[in-house]
Amino acid sequence: MALKYRVGLPLLLSAFAVSAQPVPALPRLDQAPRLDGILDEPMWREAARIELPYENYPGEGTAAPVATTAWLYEDGTTLYVAIEARDPNPAAIRAGMRRHDNIWDDDTVGIILDTFDDQRFAFGFFVNPLGARGDFIRNETADEPEDHSWNGLWDSAGRLHEDGFSVELAIPLRTLRFPARQGELHWKVGLFRNYVRESWFELASVRFDRNQKCQLCQYQSMRGFVEVPHGGGWQVTPYLVAGREDVRAAGDTWQQGGTTHQGGVDLRWSLSNESVLNATLKPDFSQVEADVLQVEVNNAFALYYPERRPFFLDGAEYFRSPLFNLVHTRNLAVPRAGLKLSGKSGTYNYAVLAADDEQTSFLLPGSTGSGLFHDAMQSRALIARVRRDLGAQSNLGLLTTRREGAGYANTVVGLDGTHWLDGSNRIGYQAVHSSATNPEAAQAQGLAPSQSGSAFSTYFAHRSRDYELQARLSRVTPDFRADLGFIDQVDYVGGQLEGARTWYRREPGWLIAQKLSVSWGDWDTLAGQSLDRGMEVFYEIKGRGQTVLEWGYIDKRKLYAGRHFDTRLLTLFAETRLSRALQLKIYAETGPQIDYDNVQEGDYLKAAPEFNWQVSRQLQLEGQYDYSQLEVNGGRLWRAGIVDLRLVQQFSLRSQLRYIVQYTDMAFDVALYRETEGRSRRERYLNNQLVYAYQLNPHTLFHLGYSDGGYADDAQHRLLRTARAVFAKFSYAFQP
Numbered sequence: 001m002a003l004k005y006r007v008g009l010p011l012l013l014s015a016f017a018v019s020a021q022p023v024p025a026l027p028r029l030d031q032a033p034r035l036d037g038i039l040d041e042p043m044w045r046e047a048a049r050i051e052l053p054y055e056n057y058p059g060e061g062t063a064a065p066v067a068t069t070a071w072l073y074e075d076g077t078t079l080y081v082a083i084e085a086r087d088p089n090p091a092a093i094r095a096g097m098r099r100h101d102n103i104w105d106d107d108t109v110g111i112i113l114d115t116f117d118d119q120r121f122a123f124g125f126f127v128n129p130l131g132a133r134g135d136f137i138r139n140e141t142a143d144e145p146e147d148h149s150w151n152g153l154w155d156s157a158g159r160l161h162e163d164g165f166s167v168e169l170a171i172p173l174r175t176l177r178f179p180a181r182q183g184e185l186h187w188k189v190g191l192f193r194n195y196v197r198e199s200w201f202e203l204a205s206v207r208f209d210r211n212q213k214c215q216l217c218q219y220q221s222m223r224g225f226v227e228v229p230h231g232g233g234w235q236v237t238p239y240l241v242a243g244r245e246d247v248r249a250a251g252d253t254w255q256q257g258g259t260t261h262q263g264g265v266d267l268r269w270s271l272s273n274e275s276v277l278n279a280t281l282k283p284d285f286s287q288v289e290a291d292v293l294q295v296e297v298n299n300a301f302a303l304y305y306p307e308r309r310p311f312f313l314d315g316a317e318y319f320r321s322p323l324f325n326l327v328h329t330r331n332l333a334v335p336r337a338g339l340k341l342s343g344k345s346g347t348y349n350y351a352v353l354a355a356d357d358e359q360t361s362f363l364l365p366g367s368t369g370s371g372l373f374h375d376a377m378q379s380r381a382l383i384a385r386v387r388r389d390l391g392a393q394s395n396l397g398l399l400t401t402r403r404e405g406a407g408y409a410n411t412v413v414g415l416d417g418t419h420w421l422d423g424s425n426r427i428g429y430q431a432v433h434s435s436a437t438n439p440e441a442a443q444a445q446g447l448a449p450s451q452s453g454s455a456f457s458t459y460f461a462h463r464s465r466d467y468e469l470q471a472r473l474s475r476v477t478p479d480f481r482a483d484l485g486f487i488d489q490v491d492y493v494g495g496q497l498e499g500a501r502t503w504y505r506r507e508p509g510w511l512i513a514q515k516l517s518v519s520w521g522d523w524d525t526l527a528g529q530s531l532d533r534g535m536e537v538f539y540e541i542k543g544r545g546q547t548v549l550e551w552g553y554i555d556k557r558k559l560y561a562g563r564h565f566d567t568r569l570l571t572l573f574a575e576t577r578l579s580r581a582l583q584l585k586i587y588a589e590t591g592p593q594i595d596y597d598n599v600q601e602g603d604y605l606k607a608a609p610e611f612n613w614q615v616s617r618q619l620q621l622e623g624q625y626d627y628s629q630l631e632v633n634g635g636r637l638w639r640a641g642i643v644d645l646r647l648v649q650q651f652s653l654r655s656q657l658r659y660i661v662q663y664t665d666m667a668f669d670v671a672l673y674r675e676t677e678g679r680s681r682r683e684r685y686l687n688n689q690l691v692y693a694y695q696l697n698p699h700t701l702f703h704l705g706y707s708d709g710g711y712a713d714d715a716q717h718r719l720l721r722t723a724r725a726v727f728a729k730f731s732y733a734f735q736p
Contacts, residue, residue: 011119024048024049024220026072026074026226027047028226029043029046029047029073029074031043031075032075032170032410033080033082033168033704035155035168037158038196039084039168043073047082047164048073049066049069050069050071050205052069052192052203053069054205054207055202056207058201058505061207061208064201065195065201066085066087066389068083068203069083070082070083070084070109074224076228076229077172077228078170078171078173079113079170080168081111081177083109083110083167085107085109085167086166086196087163090163093107093129094107094580095107095128095129095158096131096132097130097617097618097650099132099653099693099695100134101135101151103126103132103133103149107128107129107130107582108192108194109126109167109191109192110124112124112192112216113176113188113189114188114216115177115180115187116178117188117221119140119216119217119393120139120141120389120393120395121138121139122188122216123135123176124137125156125169126192127156127158129158129160130712131157131158133156133166133379135154136615138151138216141322141393141395141418145215149306150316151233151548151697152176153172153175153309153733154169154171154175154305163349172627173225173229173273174735177274177275177344178274180275183226183680184224184225185223186223187222187225188221188222189205189219189220189221190215190216192205199512199544200546205220206218206219207434207683210396211465212424213423213463214420226715233735233736235733235734235735236266237699237700237732237734238263238266240263240730241262241284241728241729241730242261242726242728243725243726244256244260244726245723247722248721249722250720254724264280264282265280265387266280266283266284267279268314271343274343274344274345275341275345276343277340278338278339278340279337279338279340280339281652283309283310283311284311284731285713297640297666298596298696299727300594301489302363310333312338317386318350319351319399321399321414321430322416322418322521323428324432324457324482325487325535326399326401326412326482326485326487327383327484329484330483331485332355332357332358332484333358333359334358335357335358336357336358336360337355337356338353338355340354347388347389347390348715348736349385349386349388349389350557351384352382352384353382354382354383356378356380357378357381359374359375359376360408360432361374361375362484363481363483363486363487364447364481365480366487366490367477367492367554368531369561373445375442377406377408378405381402381718382402382403383401384400385397385399385400388605390419391420392420393420394417398413399412400412406439407437408439409436410435410437410481411435411436412433412434412483412484413432413434414431414455415432416430424655425460426460427458427461429457430456431456433448433452434455434479434481434482436479436483437449437450438451451481452479453478455487456475456476457473458472458474459472459473465524466502467500467501467502468500469500470496470501471496471498472495473494475492475493475526476492477490477491477526478491491531492531492532493524493526494522495522496520496523497519499517499518510545512542512543514541514542516538516539517536517537517539518536521535521556529559531559532556532557534567535555536552536553536554538550538552538583545577547575547577548573548574548576549573550571551570552570552573553571554567554568554569554591556568556572558594565594565668568591569604570589570669571588572589574586581613581614582612583612584615585611586608586609586610588607589605589606591604597632597633598672598673600633602630602631602632602637604629605629605630606627608624608627609624609625611624619647619650620647620648621645621646623643624643625641625642626641627640627641627642634672637669637672638667639666639667640665641665642662643661644661645660646660647660655692655693657690657692657693659689660687661686661687662686663685664684667681680713683712686709687707687708687709688707689706689707691706692705692708699733700731701730701731702728703729703730706725706726706727707724707725707727709721709722709723710722710723
């Protein structure tokens with residue numbers, strides 16, 4: 001195969017050299033390539049050719065240091081992409097065998113497609129040199145534009161060779177959404193390469209203007225896709241999880257558990273190229289891999305956990321609103337069934353979701369902390385959103401949610417808008433009203449029988465090459481509550497002003513960029529008490545060796561339990577890559593903070609180093625240690641340390657074995673607490689997990705695993721295993 005590649009490539013490149021065009025028309029060819037990463041098929045000679053001549057970071061549209069060429073064509077059902085990435089030093093290419101969406105530290109190449117040509121949403125598909133895949137949705141209107149929770153069904157292959165590497169991508173059109181109309185379609189397309197050496201070089205087919213926040217607006221136009229099928233594609237994904245768990249208490253023998261199983265099914269039906277209908281029965285929420293642990297000591301507000309279920313992730317971008325998180329489907333904890341319709345028609349985007357939940361949980365927000373209501377009561381949920389595109393990038397939207405059960409209801413209605421004044425300046429706003437009827441169990445926790453509230457926020461934002469400025473005003477009443485969203489704080493009014501200045505180094509050298517950020521906020525309760533007032537200052541340096549250094553100073557006066565506390569934090573973040581295989585990071589902070597348990601001031605310290613070691617192309621070891629403590633008058637109130645180690649052996653792109661060990665050690669000086677009942681002086685937890693995974697794509701997979709866990713406390717001094725389990729999970733995506 002290697003000889004075949006070396007003979008075919010020069011002839012192929014010679015043939016392509018005469019077919020370049022600045023705005024390529026996408027040809028339709030009947031034959032599909034063999035996905036092996038070897039660009040020797042005759043179809044590529046007739047494909048549209050796009051060069052990647054620009055370096056957009058750290059350079060600003062300067063000449064790319066290496067040559068990269070892409071070729072594209074379609075066959076009526078699939079878009080095919082080939083990319084040839086030349087490299088003068090192939091031994092320095094960073095690439096490992098990876099599972100889906102774990103490629104972002106490697107050399108990668110890929111394509112981003114704005115299929116509606118509306119400069120708002122786009123699909124991204126990237127591949128590392130060995131063919132491992134990663135994908136995302138790009139939302140041009142969001143502060144964090146890339147959402148990697150989205151997973152499409154597509155295929156790829158990659159091949160390293162003596163001149164660099166080459167990849168092939170096959171993206172089924174049913175994976176995308178695009179206008180359902182006859183005739184030729186016009187898309188925006190950008191081709192990209194992340195060339196990872198002493199710096200992180202971002203190469204592209206387009207030269208970006210850093211004074212323009214919108215990247216999609218600067219992509220090349222691509223025309224084609226004449227008479228492609230309009231909808232009708234469907235996917236059915238059943239899943240089954242089975243396992244057994246044994247438990248024991250201290251001094252007891254193991255109690256063998258019975259075999260349990262759980263199953264369900266997801267349906268995805270493309271009504272047209274623009275709209276998708278999803279249905280589910282008992283959506284899959286069997287989380288196989290352990291989450292990274294978080295320290296749950298001395299927290300006033302609820303911790304946030306992301307959504308992972310495929311049914312809720314598909315089309316999730318259609319439900320998002322700009323300023324308040326009013327839709328967080330993780331609140332639907334044990335849904336029995338769900339139905340969802342999402343899509344676009346002309347200038348209107350729409351989404352509707354209905355679900356039955358066997359439990360009811362929602363946040364109880366306050367001005368200085370939040371709690372959680374949980375009940376076995378069944379409830380029904382309805383979410384609806386419509387957004388109209390205005391002009392090039394502006395939009396106006398409506399959103400409503402309702403959740404109801406026995407003696408319970410919560411309704412939210414809101415209006416929002418984002419309006420671009422030009423390529424660097426925009427304004428936005430959101431106004432929301434909520435009403436709730438609270439069940440008796442919630443009233444027993446201190447809630448009134450009914451409540452209603454409102455929330456409003458508006459902002460102005462400027463972003464150009466050298467300067468960023470944002471001003472925001474908000475007001476949220478004490479009784480506002482969005483039970484299908486994630487609103488953990490209410491009862492505040494005020495504003496915040498943020499500014500940043502970036503300096504770019506033009507001459508060659510270690511320094512790439514510097515950035516100084518300053519913000520000031522002043523927030524009060526609606527009763528007039530000062531809630532949170534102060535400033536934040538951050539100074540960041542980016543240098544070669546993929547080095548980042550950031551120093552921060554946070555000085556605020558905060559209200560808690562009727563008292564004001566002066567809190568000050570010095571922060572440090574450092575990241576560097578010592579070699580192609582080893583990356584180090586550390587985050588640290590220290591300073592006066594609030595002891596929420598005892599309502600007093602304490603001195604806080606946190607240090608969290610982590611590493612990522614690519615032992616070989618197939619073996620990876622990563623770990624982190626999170627240490628924190630709080631000192632008060634009288635001594636150290638508590639300390640907590642968390643170790644998280646993950647070893648992954650990737651046999652192929654589809655097959656892997658991973659081992660995870662997590663250890664938590666917490667110590668408390670009980671004598672320094674106001675309430676000592678039920679408190680331990682020391683708690684330790686140890687969890688192990690070994691999982692074999694075979695994954696064709698994000699929806700077709702097989703997992704087989706073992707896990708165990710144990711603890712030690714004041715009564716049980718040595719670590720004792722108290723639970724062990726074996727489990728298996730299988731899901732398969734059927735498509736015609």
